Amino acid sequence: LNTLGWFREMYNATERFYAIITGSDTTELIRWMKKYWKTSIATLKTFILGIMKDYKAVRNTIKLNVTNGITEGYVNKLKAVKRLMYGRAGIELLKNKLVLEHVLFN
Known part of the structure; x- marks a missing residue:
């Protein structure tokens, strides 16, 4: 070398x-x-x-000791939900689905 x-x-x-x-x-x-x-x-x-x-x-x-990992996680989750709905979800349905999922499972 x-x-x-x-x-x-x-x-x-x-x-x-x-x-x-x-x-x-x-x-x-x-x-x-x-x-x-x-x-x-x-x-x-x-x-x-x-x-x-x-x-x-x-x-x-x-x-700075700052990370945007949490934001990236939410974006990743949003994209996964959108894929599961085969791209047919409008913004209102996506918003409701993510909010309700957070309320029901946390």
């Missing part, structure tokens, strides 16, 4: 990015992007470009 310089660079970049994301220092992210922007690895540059386009969201992910 030592003969594959690009692999070592990608591994180091990935390892460092993981440490930054699980930490709380957003200035490290900027340093990381500046360092690896000069790389010859196209996929890494594309990844950094994606971070730059959505920097605010990535920064907030690092700074």
